[in-house]
Amino acid sequence: MHDLFANLGLGMHVVFQLVDWKVNFFGTQYVVPNVPLNLAFCLIGALVGTLIGVLPGIGTVATVAMLLPITFGLPPVGALIMLAGIYYGAQYGGSTTSILVNIPGEATSVVTCLDGHEMAKQGRAGAALSIAAIGSFAAGCVATVLVAALGAPLTRLALLFGPAEYFALMALGLIFAVVLARGSVLKAVAMIMLGLLLAMIGTDIETGVDRMTFGFIELSDGVGFTNVAMGVFGFAEIIRNLELSAESRDIVKAKITGLMPTRQDLIDSSGAIARGTVIGSLLGILPGGGAVVSSFAAYTFEKRISKTPERFGHGIIQGVAAPESANNAASQTSFIPLLTLGIPPNAVMALMVGAMTIQGIIPGPQVMVKQPDLFWGMIASMWVGNLMLIVINLPLVGVWVSLLRVPYRLLFPSIIVFCCIGIFSINNSPSDVIIAGVFGLFGYWLAKHEFEPAPLVLAFVLGPLIEENLRRAMLLARGDATVFVTRPISAVLLAIALGLLVLAVLPSIRKRREEVFVEE
Amino acid sequence: MTDGGQTSAGGSGFHFRIRAPREFWGGIVLVAIALIALYASRDLAGMDGFQFGPGTAPRIAAGLLGLAGVVVAITGVFTDGPKIDSYALRGPALVFIAILGFAVMVRPLGLIITTYLTFMISIFGSREMRLVESLIAAAAMTLFCIVLFFVLLELPFELWPSIRI
Numbered sequence: 001m002h003d004l005f006a007n008l009g010l011g012m013h014v015v016f017q018l019v020d021w022k023v024n025f026f027g028t029q030y031v032v033p034n035v036p037l038n039l040a041f042c043l044i045g046a047l048v049g050t051l052i053g054v055l056p057g058i059g060t061v062a063t064v065a066m067l068l069p070i071t072f073g074l075p076p077v078g079a080l081i082m083l084a085g086i087y088y089g090a091q092y093g094g095s096t097t098s099i100l101v102n103i104p105g106e107a108t109s110v111v112t113c114l115d116g117h118e119m120a121k122q123g124r125a126g127a128a129l130s131i132a133a134i135g136s137f138a139a140g141c142v143a144t145v146l147v148a149a150l151g152a153p154l155t156r157l158a159l160l161f162g163p164a165e166y167f168a169l170m171a172l173g174l175i176f177a178v179v180l181a182r183g184s185v186l187k188a189v190a191m192i193m194l195g196l197l198l199a200m201i202g203t204d205i206e207t208g209v210d211r212m213t214f215g216f217i218e219l220s221d222g223v224g225f226t227n228v229a230m231g232v233f234g235f236a237e238i239i240r241n242l243e244l245s246a247e248s249r250d251i252v253k254a255k256i257t258g259l260m261p262t263r264q265d266l267i268d269s270s271g272a273i274a275r276g277t278v279i280g281s282l283l284g285i286l287p288g289g290g291a292v293v294s295s296f297a298a299y300t301f302e303k304r305i306s307k308t309p310e311r312f313g314h315g316i317i318q319g320v321a322a323p324e325s326a327n328n329a330a331s332q333t334s335f336i337p338l339l340t341l342g343i344p345p346n347a348v349m350a351l352m353v354g355a356m357t358i359q360g361i362i363p364g365p366q367v368m369v370k371q372p373d374l375f376w377g378m379i380a381s382m383w384v385g386n387l388m389l390i391v392i393n394l395p396l397v398g399v400w401v402s403l404l405r406v407p408y409r410l411l412f413p414s415i416i417v418f419c420c421i422g423i424f425s426i427n428n429s430p431s432d433v434i435i436a437g438v439f440g441l442f443g444y445w446l447a448k449h450e451f452e453p454a455p456l457v458l459a460f461v462l463g464p465l466i467e468e469n470l471r472r473a474m475l476l477a478r479g480d481a482t483v484f485v486t487r488p489i490s491a492v493l494l495a496i497a498l499g500l501l502v503l504a505v506l507p508s509i510r511k512r513r514e515e516v517f518v519e520e
Numbered sequence: 521m522t523d524g525g526q527t528s529a530g531g532s533g534f535h536f537r538i539r540a541p542r543e544f545w546g547g548i549v550l551v552a553i554a555l556i557a558l559y560a561s562r563d564l565a566g567m568d569g570f571q572f573g574p575g576t577a578p579r580i581a582a583g584l585l586g587l588a589g590v591v592v593a594i595t596g597v598f599t600d601g602p603k604i605d606s607y608a609l610r611g612p613a614l615v616f617i618a619i620l621g622f623a624v625m626v627r628p629l630g631l632i633i634t635t636y637l638t639f640m641i642s643i644f645g646s647r648e649m650r651l652v653e654s655l656i657a658a659a660a661m662t663l664f665c666i667v668l669f670f671v672l673l674e675l676p677f678e679l680w681p682s683i684r685i
Binding site: 072196206416418444 | 553581589595604635638640642661676
């Protein structure tokens with residue numbers, strides 16, 4: 001317990017640290033002394049994250065991917081703190097959009113849309129927005145402490161992991177992604193396989209042979225995670241939104257008044273916030289895209305225990321409070337597998353891996369031991385980032401609303417241009433931009449046939465790690481495939497994975513699962 | 521919406537109808553992708569004793585993808601399901617052309633011209649576009665991008681066409 005607070009204290013110290021800031025301005029270098037630089041990065045991250053996340057049709061993943069290049073020039077701690085800020089900002093921006101316009105940026109905001117937009121139509125947009133912020137902040141506080149508390153023990157556990165255990169854990173993560181995906185289990189499995197296959201394009205790590213590159217030199221480094229993510233989450237979404245007519249984007253016209261929720265609102269939503277936080281924190285730790293499902297799960301749970309379930313979908317405040325707290329808690333606890341085991345549990349965390357690698361940090365148990373200031377600084381910045389959101393976003397609601405009033409015919413070309421420059425700047429490679437464009441069209445096709453892109457992207461991220469650990473485990477066991485069931489940790493993980501998969505295809509559970517996702 | 525497959529219930533055997541075209545064609549495309557992957561990895565070495573070769577994992581993944589695709593397609597034949605949504609042509613085509621245009625132009629023409637032109641191409645993806653308004657918005661967005669990426673973030677871009685002989 002003492003350690004926990006000492007560590008959080010170290011983190012706070014890193015976040016609030018005053019440093020001399022060196023700026024290059026038109027060739028001359030200025031030094032500004034005593035600037036809380038990391039705090040500033042956190043603030044800027046939360047601001048621009050919200051700014052981009054608010055744009056209709058741009059979800060969290062696309063926002064983080066778009067803004068990744070702007071952190072390249074920063075020192076490692078600052079870059080990661082800023083990215084974390086961008087992440088929370090993007091998520092909050094997404095909820096703002098789903099409350100004010102009926103276009104959810106991505107799956108996490110779909111549920112918020114149901115009651116949030118109804119509330120906005122009834123002139124209670126202010127209350128919905130502030131409850132979303134308050135719920136997120138409360139959930140963020142709990143989740144931050146949870147991440148800090150679980151960090152050390154899980155890191156020790158991670159040191160017991162060999163290749164077989166890593167393989168089993170990632171297999172479990174993929175199974176989770178299948179079970180938690182919307183729609184058919186079979187199609188989600190197909191998406192996993194497709195993601196793994198795409199991840200294998202490029203040079204084989206062990207033998208150095210080009211695999212499935214069709215002779216393109218551009219592909220020998222692989223397809224590139226940012227390209228895939230930008231394609232299927234960014235460009236594909238734009239293409240799909242273009243199909244909607246202007247009328248279907250129904251922005252709340254009324255002026256937003258009364259930002260503060262009433263005392264009754266707070267009382268009504270406090271239980272929902274607490275339950276949402278618990279559900280979100282638990283689901284977030286699971287590898288396999290917890291943030292999405294946690295908002296669905298929290299909403300469904302809230303509706304089930306409510307005395308007035310019929311009011312859900314007609315602008316009840318619990319319907320906003322529960323999913324918003326849940327997805328914020330989950331988005332924070334999803335840092336746990338990344339920081340302790342080095343396994344990204346969802347697409348945003350995969351982008352974090354990319355950012356860390358660019359900064360020369362290999363995510364995994366070593367980070368906490370070797371770079372405690374970075375590890376704890378990042379965790380402390382989560383809490384500070386959440387605080388920032390509540391401080392900056394409520395007064396800035398007017399700004400976000402005016403941004404939403406920009407017609408889509410002007411927004412989408414701006415997003416395209418911005419994405420193109422962002423992708424290009426990562427490797428200075430025009431072919432990356434083309435690859436992202438191709439994945440944009442492919443993502444559009446996937447949507448038309450109701451294939452979920454999330455399991456694909458997760459499998460794409462985990463692909464190289466899975467293959468490497470599978471090969472290594474087989475090599476260490478001298479080709480004996482039973483190694484995965486004779487080593488206890490690996491056996492338990494695989495048994496859970498198998499159990500889950502069986503459960504998911506059982507008819508009775510399948511029906512319940514569909515119920516969770518089809519909320520109407 | 522999901523209905524409409526009842527008519528052939530009485531007639532037996534010979535002509536069968538695809539009852540869920542969206543699933544069927546989705547599955548078929550997955551199978552095609554799996555076959556392409558198997559073809560592309562045909563020359564890669566497989567298992568060497570107990571050691572994985574570079575071709576082992578791709579073939580496993582492609583095999584399972586193909587299998588899943590076949591099952592999805594078969595379900596599409598035997599169970600009722602929705603039709604394929606109509607595809608839009610204009611939006612996807614122009615968005616893709618704009619992206620492609622960016623990739624082709626950015627090296628020779630520099631960032632400023634490329635950004636402006638990419639913006640102007642993509643506006644045609646929407647039916648609601650207005651020319652004059654877009655010309656101004658494109659200029660504003662170009663300025664914004666230059667300030668952000670070049671001035672503030674100091675990323676190494678060529679701004680203007682570079683003439684190489």
